[in-house]
Amino acid sequence: MKYSLLIATYLLSFLCVAASLPSSLLNQVTDLENQGKLSEALTILEQYKDNNSATSPPEIAMAQAPLLRKQGHYNEAIELLSPLQKLASLSKKDQYHIQKELGINYRRQVKTIEAKNHYMAALALANELEDKNLQAQSHSNLGSLYDTLNDLEQSMHHQVKAQALLENSDNYELVATNFYNLANLAHRLDDLSQSEYFYKKALEFDIKTKNQMNIADTSLQLAKLVYKRGDLEQALPLLNNAYTRLADINAYENMATAKHTLMQLYLKIGNQHMALSSAESGLNAALKSGSALSKIYSYFNLVELHLALKNSELIGLYLSRTKELLTDIDNRLLNQKQHGYTAIYAELIGDYKLAAEQLKLENKLAESLFEEHLNKAVEKNKKQLTAIEQQQRIDDEIQKNKLATAQMNNQRLEKQIWLLSAGIVLLFSTLALLLYYFKHRKALFKAKLYQYNLIEKDKMLADISHELRTPLSVLKLHIEALELDIQENRDLAYSKINGKIAQLNNLISDVYQLSQAENKTLTLNLHQYNAAQIFAEYEQDMRRYVCSHQLTFFADIVIADEVEVTIDKQKLDQILNNIFTNACLYTDSPGHVRLKVRVNKQELFIQVDDTSPGVGKAHIGKLFDRLYRVEESRSRASGGSGLGLSICQSFVELMSGNINALPGKSGGLCIRILLPLGNK
Numbered sequence: 226m227k228y229s230l231l232i233a234t235y236l237l238s239f240l241c242v243a244a245s246l247p248s249s250l251l252n253q254v255t256d257l258e259n260q261g262k263l264s265e266a267l268t269i270l271e272q273y274k275d276n277n278s279a280t281s282p283p284e285i286a287m288a289q290a291p292l293l294r295k296q297g298h299y300n301e302a303i304e305l306l307s308p309l310q311k312l313a314s315l316s317k318k319d320q321y322h323i324q325k326e327l328g329i330n331y332r333r334q335v336k337t338i339e340a341k342n343h344y345m346a347a348l349a350l351a352n353e354l355e356d357k358n359l360q361a362q363s364h365s366n367l368g369s370l371y372d373t374l375n376d377l378e379q380s381m382h383h384q385v386k387a388q389a390l391l392e393n394s395d396n397y398e399l400v401a402t403n404f405y406n407l408a409n410l411a412h413r414l415d416d417l418s419q420s421e422y423f424y425k426k427a428l429e430f431d432i433k434t435k436n437q438m439n440i441a442d443t444s445l446q447l448a449k450l451v452y453k454r455g456d457l458e459q460a461l462p463l464l465n466n467a468y469t470r471l472a473d474i475n476a477y478e479n480m481a482t483a484k485h486t487l488m489q490l491y492l493k494i495g496n497q498h499m500a501l502s503s504a505e506s507g508l509n510a511a512l513k514s515g516s517a518l519s520k521i522y523s524y525f526n527l528v529e530l531h532l533a534l535k536n537s538e539l540i541g542l543y544l545s546r547t548k549e550l551l552t553d554i555d556n557r558l559l560n561q562k563q564h565g566y567t568a569i570y571a572e573l574i575g576d577y578k579l580a581a582e583q584l585k586l587e588n589k590l591a592e593s594l595f596e597e598h599l600n601k602a603v604e605k606n607k608k609q610l611t612a613i614e615q616q617q618r619i620d621d622e623i624q625k626n627k628l629a630t631a632q633m634n635n636q637r638l639e640k641q642i643w644l645l646s647a648g649i650v651l652l653f654s655t656l657a658l659l660l661y662y663f664k665h666r667k668a669l670f671k672a673k674l675y676q677y678n679l680i681e682k683d684k685m686l687a688d689i690s691h692e693l694r695t696p697l698s699v700l701k702l703h704i705e706a707l708e709l710d711i712q713e714n715r716d717l718a719y720s721k722i723n724g725k726i727a728q729l730n731n732l733i734s735d736v737y738q739l740s741q742a743e744n745k746t747l748t749l750n751l752h753q754y755n756a757a758q759i760f761a762e763y764e765q766d767m768r769r770y771v772c773s774h775q776l777t778f779f780a781d782i783v784i785a786d787e788v789e790v791t792i793d794k795q796k797l798d799q800i801l802n803n804i805f806t807n808a809c810l811y812t813d814s815p816g817h818v819r820l821k822v823r824v825n826k827q828e829l830f831i832q833v834d835d836t837s838p839g840v841g842k843a844h845i846g847k848l849f850d851r852l853y854r855v856e857e858s859r860s861r862a863s864g865g866s867g868l869g870l871s872i873c874q875s876f877v878e879l880m881s882g883n884i885n886a887l888p889g890k891s892g893g894l895c896i897r898i899l900l901p902l903g904n905k
Contacts, residue, residue, distance in 0.1 A: 250273060270285060289302075290305050293305070306326055306327050318359075321347050325343070328343035328366060332369065336553075344370060345367075347366070348363035348364070364387040365387040372406070372410065380410060387403050398436070401429075405427040408426075428440070428443045437470070445464075445470075448467045460486075464487050467483055477519075478515075484504070485523065491503060497533075507523050508524065524546050525562060528543045532566070551563055557594055558590075564590065585717065704722065749880065750795065752791070754792065755789060760784060774810075778820075783824075792900065797880075812835040826902075828900065832898075837893055848870050849873075877900070881901050883899050884898045
């Protein structure tokens with residue numbers, strides 16, 4: 226989120242690793258870094274390195290890397306720091322700073338997997354050191370990474386952890402960074418008043434650090450917020466002032482951001498000439514920054530402007546540049562924009578086939594993003610409802626405890642009174658209380674049993690209704706779009722409607738098949754097949770299917786040519802299709818799926834196993850239960866109904882076989898099937 230996560234304090238900690246570096250040099254480099262004069266600070270370090278050849282290289286490299294990173298030279302910083310990871314002589318604190326700095330550089334290059342690995346290594350070292358400031362910085366960095374991945378829930382989780390660790394901290398840089406990141410999250414959630422409060426708090430602590438780079442960055446974000454609120458008259462001088470501050474310290478990435486916002490402002494006030502000038506200035510700054518994201522957004526801005534001017538030559542050039550940059554970035558939102566702009570461009574030059582292809586890809590990504598957002602919202606609401614329910618139960622228990630305490634006090638008083646009266650009355654009272662107690666226990670047990678049955682019934686109805694509601698809702702939206710004539714591509718709309726109808730048919734078919742199995746009305750259509758031939762066909766089909774999911778397929782099939790097997794092939798097709806579909810949907814890439822087949826004199830052995838993530842032992846025994854999901858949100862997002870494995874079990878048992886699941890040797894899930902070679 227924030228352009229600089231370090232100021233002089235952490236630059237100082239890098240430099241202090243070498244006792245040979247004089248304090249006067251430290252102070253001089255610190256002052257230059259605070260003023261944003263990064264090139265001058267690097268020059269001083271180079272000169273010191275040349276004049277003191279006895280100084281060990283690691284200390285100089287650790288001092289230079291943050292300065293290079295702040296100039297946008299991420300690869301150079303990584304090249305300096307990567308060899309240092311192998312040095313056993315470095316302290317844990319030095320190792321922490323190397324891992325953290327590598328994580329920041331990789332995140333700036335949108336290499337999120339590498340960034341996460343280094344951030345997690347830094348967090349582990351911070352925990353070993355039991356340093357709250359380093360722990361807070363690690364959580365703040367992870368929050369920034371998850372924000373890049375558009376996972377706002379995880380981002381907020383880590384930022385809140387960082388804030389708790391920074392309570393009463395005198396490290397103003399870290400406190401400012403935490404407020405800055407919280408402001409960005411509030412901005413993403415459209416809570417502008419909360420965002421403005423956090424930005425002002427961040428600026429307050431930035432001013433205390435006297436770090437000109439961070440002051441300029443936060444000032445820019447405040448100016449952008451004023452623009453978003455619609456106060457264009459106030460936003461224009463604020464943006465120009467922030468740009469001047471950023472230009473003074475050569476903060477190219479944020480300079481590009483400032484110019485992009487100015488472009489949008491000028492478009493709103495109808496000054497197309499200044500909008501184009503701002504966009505071109507933003508591109509120049511982005512090209513100097515080294516940031517792939519900054520370049521992409523700069524090119525997109527120019528594409529938008531030139532689409533209005535119908536300048537097809539420049540549009541084609543800019544789109545080719547963004548396409549090249551996006552090859553190394555896994556960001557569906559940016560790819561959706563790319564397809565959308567390419568479709569408009571193709572229509573402009575008369576290539577309607579390309580336009581249709583790009584629109585189809587754009588719609589596919591848009592639908593994927595919408596469904597993901599919808600599933601996250603549903604899951605969030607579920608968690609909120611669960612939290613409310615738990616709190617209500619706690620409140621109920623508190624009230625029950627208070628009532629029980631009051632009852633006990635009353636009973637004690639009554640006992641004392643009755644003891645003074647007579648022993649017979651005491652005995653009668655005791656028997657009455659015991660009778661009441663047992664009746665109350667019985668009534669409570671019945672109530673709980675009734676409530677449990679209601680919950681199970683509601684859960685089953687909710688699961689089935691949810692599976693029906695999702696495709697029906699999509700169908701309704703598309704039909705309404707067709708009725709209101711707001712769907713430009715009617716063929717695409719009809720295709721999507723047919724797809725959702727097919728999904729409903731599949732769900733109804735699954736439920737019907739399970740109903741047949743339960744009522745013992747399923748029938749077999751048995752025929753004799755050459756086992757080697759049918760599994761050769763399965764191998765080809767499954768290899769194409771697995772590879773289409775960016776996974777590796779391995780086949781380990783050993784069957785003699787003369788082996789014959791008597792099966793219902795249609796049902797075996799469905800069994801293997803369900804198992805391979807699950808394996809591909811729930812295996813992380815890069816990974817593999819393996820098909821193993823063996824035959825003995827009596828049985829056909831089939832095994833399908835995959836790589837991580839696997840399924841916990843607590844869940845494996847329930848995988849064949851109908852409507853059971855290990856992760857409900859993930860299953861629904863991928864179209865699963867929770868019936869596939871239950872259907873597989875019904876079909877296998879109908880063919881006198883058995884099926885079971887167990888942890889796979891490669892970290893995933895292993896499904897084993899045994900079928901008799903001959904069925905009667």
